[in-house]
Amino acid sequence: MPFDQASPEIAFRPETVADAAAVEALVARAFGPGRVTRVSERVREFAPFRRELSMCAFADGLLIGSVRMWDVRIGGAPAIFLGPLAVEAAFRNSGAGGRLVAAACAAAEGAGAAAVLLVGDPPYFERFGFSVAEEIVLPGPVDRRRVMLRALSPAGEGLKGVVA
DSSP states (O other): OOOOTTSOOEEEEEOOGGGHHHHHHHHHHHHOGGGGGSHHHHHHHHSOBOGGGOEEEEETTEEEEEEEEEEEEETTEEEEEEEEEEEOGGGTTTTHHHHHHHHHHHHHHHTTOSEEEEEOOHHHHGGGTOEEOTTEEOSSOOOGGGEEEEESSGGGTTOOEEBO
């Protein structure tokens, strides 16, 4: 069902332990089996998960979107890694993805994070304050034009170096 005015209202809240299986299934549907070979997956293998900063979107009580957040260090400075961002196909033009990104970044800022890092599509993420950060090195091959950073405080501006 495409999203339109008759579609259900979308509710947003932080992810809970009870959401984990539904989030994993959504991510599998959104990205397929190839997702495990991406550099972002390498980061998630070592980075501590921040469930309280991760967000879920629901329509009629069903999970329709999620974004997850992870603790990382960039050149030794603490930051948050955003991803994956997944939205059910029927809701991809509803604004849910952008609202998830905004809510997760607000949660990270509220928790005192200096910056949020991601690997993504610049035309999409630039709308939310992200810019290309070619001087950040991820643990594996990646198109450096897709490495993006959003500073949440002065300490997060101009971060560069290896992500660990």
